[in-house]
Every structure is written in C-alpha cells, then in structure tokens.
Amino acid sequence: MTTSSPEAVKKLLENMQTDFRSLSMECKKKFPPVKEAAESGIVKVKTIAARNTDILAALKESSSEVVQPFLMGCGTKEPKITQLSLAAxxxxxxxxxxxxxAAGSIINMLWQLMENGVEELKLLQTVLLLLTTNTVVHHEALSKAIVLCFRLHFTKDNITNNTAAATVRQVVTVIFERMVAEDDQHKVRGQGSVEPPPVLGNSNRRSSSSLRPRAKDAYMLFQDLCQLVNADAPYWLVGMTEMTRTFGLELLESVLxxxxxxxxxxPEFSFLLKERVCPLVIKLFSPNIKFRQGLAAPSPAPVEKPYFPICMRLLRVVSVLIKHFYSLLVTECEIFLSLLVxxxxxxxxxxxxxxxxxxxHRLCVQPHLLRSFCQSYDMKPHSTKVFRDIVNALGSFIQSLFITQSTTPANAPAGGSVSGGQAGVPGGAGPGGVGGGLTTQAAFEYRGTWIPLMAVNVQGSAKATYLEMLDKVDPPSIPEGYAMSVAFSALLDLVxxxxxxxxxxxxxxxxxxxAPAPPLLTRRAPPVTRSS
Incomplete structure (x- = not known):
C-alpha cells in the first residue's frame, strides 16, 4: 500500500486526528494555547478532507497551519509532549x-530543541526523515539542518555522537544523490549535457552561480567540508562550533x-578538487614529510609529529584521488606518488x-593506472620517472627490512618506535625460526635473516589492514613479516x-x-585480355 492510496490517505487522516486529540489532552492543564491549537487542527483536517479530492496536495498546501500545533507542542520542551509532537x-x-x-519552521523548532538538549536522538531521526523523503529543504534551511546534525555529533553522550555521525554521513550522501538525480533529469529532458571539465587553474576560477539548485547545495557543502578540515570558518554551514579533521576527511573521502x-x-567541482582538496592533502601531510624516526622533530610543537588517525585517512584520500581523478590531476598525482615513495x-x-x-599496493592491482604512470611520467623526457621510483622504492623497502632485522636487538619493541618495518626476531633469526626448530611457514631468508611470509591478500586484490583502522588513535604494532608480505604482493601484482x-x-x-585487408583497400585483379 503506497502512501498515496485511498486507504493510506484515510489512515493518515485518522492518525492525524488522533495525534491532535492526544496533544489536546496532554496540554489541557499546563498549556492551554497548545490545547486550543490542537483542537483547531482537528477542525482544519476535517475541512480539508471534506472540500478536496486530492487530499494530500491540500494537506501539503496547508501544512504550515497543520503542523503549527505540533511545533507549539515541541516548544513546551516537556518530554512526553515533545515526543508526541515529533512523532506526528x-x-x-x-x-x-x-x-x-513548513519544513523551514520544523527545522527552526528542531534547532531550538537541539540547543536545549531535548530529545536529541528523536531530532536526528526527524531531520533524516525530512531530508530523505522530501526535496523541499534546500539552501539555508538545508545548511541549518546539516549543522544541527554536526552539533549533535559533538555532544557528551556517546550514543548521540555515534547516531549523529551516521546521520551526517547519510545526509551528505543524500545531498549528492539529489544532485546526480538533477543532472539525470536534465539529460533526459534534452536540456544539454554537462560540459567536460577544462584544465583548471587560478586564472580559470569558477563560482557556484552557474550551478543548478541541488548542485549548488552540494557545492557549498563540499566547499565547507574543505574549509572545516583546513580549520577555516565555513561559508555555508553557519553555526558550526566544532569539527574534527578525522571526521571531515572521512566525509571528503566518501564523497570523492x-x-x-x-x-x-x-567544472566547478573540478576546480574544488584541484584548488582546494589537493593543496589541503599536501598541507596535512607536512608533518609526515618532515618527521624522521629517532631524530628531534623540526618544530617543538606537538602537531608536527605524524598523527596516526590523520595519516591513515589522508592515505585513503590519496588512493581515491589517484584512482578516480588521475586524468584530471596528473601533476598533483605526481606529488602524491612521490610522497608515498x-x-x-x-x-x-x-x-x-x-x-x-x-x-x-592498492595502485599496483590497477593495471590501467600503471600504464598511465608510464605514459604520463616515465615515457616523457625531462619528467619524473614515477613508475621506476615506485619499483625501486619497493625494492629498497624490502632490503631495509632485512637490514633492520639483522641489527634490531632481540628485546626491541614491536610498536611504532622501531624504524624498520618489522619487529625483531628474538633469539636470532634463521630458516628454522626461533630456537632452531623446523617450521613449515613460508618465509624470506637472506644472509641468515628470516622473515615470515604472511597470506595478506588474494592475488590481484589489495586488502588493507592499517588503512582500515579508523577507530584507532595510537599506532598499532606491526606483525612480523606483514610489511614484507604486502610489498612482495605489490611487486607481484605490478609485474x-x-x-x-x-x-x-x-x-x-x-x-x-x-586480419584481411579492409574492403576499401582490396585491389581487384586487372581484366584478362585475349589476343584475337
């Protein structure tokens, strides 16, 4: 049964009158104005049902009046009345x-409830329902609804925080899905296809003024996500009081x-990608570039040390940028690849x-990318030999692991303090493993140094472990043989x-x-002439 079927409409009218009666009863003693508004709502609904054949359209047209008693009920901030009103x-x-x-009025009331800490989970549920079942919320009202969800993500209650984070992710997805649907509608109507992006730069800056309404909302949202991750004030998401880079990077990655x-x-979004996202990633990678294990940091500020949660998310963003946007970001991808090396x-x-x-390894399992690297960099004169550098870096990385193994003391920690890729092998390493006992595990052995080979991936796929650890704050220990095994798999997949x-x-x-010659190139035999 659809929501527009006669049975569904009849059920809706019955439920609305029940909601109004319940609201009237709850507010009878303490909130007489709300009681009177609820009773007026009963009359209003009956009148709409009696005078209109398209009841849903009439209800929508009068929804500002119909919803008013429930907004007043929310304004009481009484838990029971607020729950009843939000459900209605x-x-x-x-x-x-x-x-x-009506949607604008609802969002304003939800904002007031958010600021007073009333029914926070119910607020998130209401916002999500409003944005996923209707397309009437856009521009400033939409930004206010998004900010409301962000604000609830940074409350002191863990359940509310997690629910708000999930809601924000869904809302961001919905906004971009709306944009895609808008593009599809215009293509079907034959109102012109979207032009391919030109090579963008500072001299070719584009604004959002040329975008359609839903695309403009998506543009403003993505632009502000970049602003917030960069610790700058947002342009559109007015009212944001707090934001973490980790959450912002996760949202950027999911959209990209x-x-x-x-x-x-x-072109407007291509510009954001080239001029906002890429410089932001390079800037945030700066502590990782400067830091040297075992040496003093170049700056006494703690932010200059690599931070595991930020770094893993940046690496994920870089992987997405190279995978999907290499053709648009050839120069930027050269920088990203050099950073990975x-x-x-x-x-x-x-x-x-x-x-x-x-x-x-994620790049090495994509042959079309490897081909692009060769064509765009290595095969061009006076260009960085990126593909060669990747192969050499993997080889040097593997060699360094053997050197580290042979020089690391037996009691060295396996955590983030060891400069090599593996933990030390206690008691001396060798083909026989610890204590000289025999083992059936596959391993690499070089000059008496033994590193086990782990089954980290299926051939032709790159299943990451540490890039998926988005819930970790401190860097985890690296199992013996893991980094070696991933590098080995990367080389195999590359070859x-x-x-x-x-x-x-x-x-x-x-x-x-x-193949046979094409018909146009086939020559006919000359005619045979006979002498008389």
Missing part, C-alpha cells in the same frame, strides 16, 4: 505533505569515492611505512599487471597483422 510531524513527512515553508562523476563532469623511507615510523606500502597489458597489446598487433 514525522508522520506528515513520511506522506510527503510538508511544504517548503561515491560520486566521482560529479567532479569529472562539473618517501613514506617508505627507513627513517619513517613503521606504521607510516606499513600504511604507505598498503596504499602503493602481473604490466605483463598482462603487454600481452594484450601484442595480441592486438598480431590480430591486426593477420
């Missing part, structure tokens, strides 16, 4: 009988990963090296990918040589 408002939302004006077409098809240095913390090698591409090209050439 949610019922109207689910039947899509809330107008733009789930909606790459938005950034590739709209630098993070494999032996002077970096081992957790950073492990995260970097996982990121590189496999290049080999597959070469074989495919050779097959195409062979097929072209053996």
């Amino acid at each position: 408002i949610q019922r109207l939302m689910s039947h899509e009988v809330v107008s733009e004006a 990963n789930d909606f790459p077409g938005v950034f590739l098809q709209h 630098k993070f494999l240095d032996g002077e970096k913390p081992q957790w950073l090296r492990a995260g970097a090698v996982e990121s590189i 496999r990918g290049i080999t597959t591409m070469i074989e495919r090209e050779l097959a195409k050439e062979a097929s072209a040589r053996n």
Whole structure:
C-alpha cells in the first residue's frame, strides 16, 4: 500500500486526528494555547478532507497551519509532549505533505530543541526523515539542518555522537544523490549535457552561480567540508562550533569515492578538487614529510609529529584521488606518488611505512593506472620517472627490512618506535625460526635473516589492514613479516599487471597483422585480355 492510496490517505487522516486529540489532552492543564491549537487542527483536517479530492496536495498546501500545533507542542520542551509532537510531524513527512515553508519552521523548532538538549536522538531521526523523503529543504534551511546534525555529533553522550555521525554521513550522501538525480533529469529532458571539465587553474576560477539548485547545495557543502578540515570558518554551514579533521576527511573521502562523476563532469567541482582538496592533502601531510624516526622533530610543537588517525585517512584520500581523478590531476598525482615513495623511507615510523606500502599496493592491482604512470611520467623526457621510483622504492623497502632485522636487538619493541618495518626476531633469526626448530611457514631468508611470509591478500586484490583502522588513535604494532608480505604482493601484482597489458597489446598487433585487408583497400585483379 503506497502512501498515496485511498486507504493510506484515510489512515493518515485518522492518525492525524488522533495525534491532535492526544496533544489536546496532554496540554489541557499546563498549556492551554497548545490545547486550543490542537483542537483547531482537528477542525482544519476535517475541512480539508471534506472540500478536496486530492487530499494530500491540500494537506501539503496547508501544512504550515497543520503542523503549527505540533511545533507549539515541541516548544513546551516537556518530554512526553515533545515526543508526541515529533512523532506526528514525522508522520506528515513520511506522506510527503510538508511544504517548503513548513519544513523551514520544523527545522527552526528542531534547532531550538537541539540547543536545549531535548530529545536529541528523536531530532536526528526527524531531520533524516525530512531530508530523505522530501526535496523541499534546500539552501539555508538545508545548511541549518546539516549543522544541527554536526552539533549533535559533538555532544557528551556517546550514543548521540555515534547516531549523529551516521546521520551526517547519510545526509551528505543524500545531498549528492539529489544532485546526480538533477543532472539525470536534465539529460533526459534534452536540456544539454554537462560540459567536460577544462584544465583548471587560478586564472580559470569558477563560482557556484552557474550551478543548478541541488548542485549548488552540494557545492557549498563540499566547499565547507574543505574549509572545516583546513580549520577555516565555513561559508555555508553557519553555526558550526566544532569539527574534527578525522571526521571531515572521512566525509571528503566518501564523497570523492561515491560520486566521482560529479567532479569529472562539473567544472566547478573540478576546480574544488584541484584548488582546494589537493593543496589541503599536501598541507596535512607536512608533518609526515618532515618527521624522521629517532631524530628531534623540526618544530617543538606537538602537531608536527605524524598523527596516526590523520595519516591513515589522508592515505585513503590519496588512493581515491589517484584512482578516480588521475586524468584530471596528473601533476598533483605526481606529488602524491612521490610522497608515498618517501613514506617508505627507513627513517619513517613503521606504521607510516606499513600504511604507505598498503596504499602503493592498492595502485599496483590497477593495471590501467600503471600504464598511465608510464605514459604520463616515465615515457616523457625531462619528467619524473614515477613508475621506476615506485619499483625501486619497493625494492629498497624490502632490503631495509632485512637490514633492520639483522641489527634490531632481540628485546626491541614491536610498536611504532622501531624504524624498520618489522619487529625483531628474538633469539636470532634463521630458516628454522626461533630456537632452531623446523617450521613449515613460508618465509624470506637472506644472509641468515628470516622473515615470515604472511597470506595478506588474494592475488590481484589489495586488502588493507592499517588503512582500515579508523577507530584507532595510537599506532598499532606491526606483525612480523606483514610489511614484507604486502610489498612482495605489490611487486607481484605490478609485474602481473604490466605483463598482462603487454600481452594484450601484442595480441592486438598480431590480430591486426593477420586480419584481411579492409574492403576499401582490396585491389581487384586487372581484366584478362585475349589476343584475337
């Protein structure tokens, strides 16, 4: 049964009158104005039902008046009355009988409840329902609803925090889904396809004024996410009082990963990607670039030390940027790839090296990217040999692990303080393992140093471990053999990918040589002449 069927409409009218009666009874003694408004609501609903054939449309047109008693009920801030009122408002939302004006009034009331700490979980539920079942909320009202969810994410209650975080993620997704739907509608109507993005730079800056309404909301949201992650004041999300970089980076990554077409098809979003996201990532990577394991930090400020939660999220963002937007960000991707290579240095913390090698492995299982690296960098004169540097870095990384193993004391910690990629092997390492006993585990052995080979991935796939640890604050210990095994898998997948591409090209050439000549190029034999 749909929400517009006669049975559903009849049920809605009955429930609305029940809600008004319940509100009237609850407010009878303490809140007479609310009681009177509820009784007027009963009359209003009966009148609408009697005078209109399209009852839902009539309810939506009069929704500002219909919803007013429930807004007054929320204004009492009495828990029972507020719960009843919010449930009634949610019922109207689910039947899509809330107008733009009514939605604005609802959001204003929800904001007041948020500031007073009333029914926080119910508020989040109401906001999500309003934004997912209706498209009447946009521009300033939409930004206010989003800020409300962000504010609740930073309350002192863990349940509210987690629920608000999930709500924010869903709302961000909904806003971009609306934009995609808007683009699809215009394509179907034949009102012109979206132009491909030009090469953007400071001299070709584009504003959001040329965007359609839903696209503009998405643009303003994404721009402010960049602002907040950069610790700058937002332009659109007015009222934000707190934001963490970790949460902001997660939101940026999800948008970039789930909606790459938005950034590739709209020049305005391409500009944000090139001029806001990439510089932000490079800036936030700065502590990781400068830091040297075992040496004093270049600055006494604690922010200059690599921070595990930020670094893992940055590596994830970089992987998404290279995967989806390489063609748009050739220069920026060269910088990102060079950073990944630098993070494999032996002077970096081992957790950073492990995260970097996982990121590189993610690239090595994508042959089309490897081909692009070769074509865009290595095959061009006077260009950085990025593909060569990646291969050399993986080789040097593996060699450094053997050196670290052979020089690390037996009692060295396995945590983030060891500069190499592995923990020390107690009691001396060798093919026989600890104590000289035999083992059936596969391993690497070089000059008496033994490192176990772990089954970290299925062939041709890159399943990361440390890049997925988004709930960790402190860097975890790296199991013995893990980094070596990931680097080994990366090299295998890299060789496999290049080999597959070469074989495919050779097959195409062979097929072209053996194919019959095209009809236009086929020559007819000259006619045979006979002498008389």
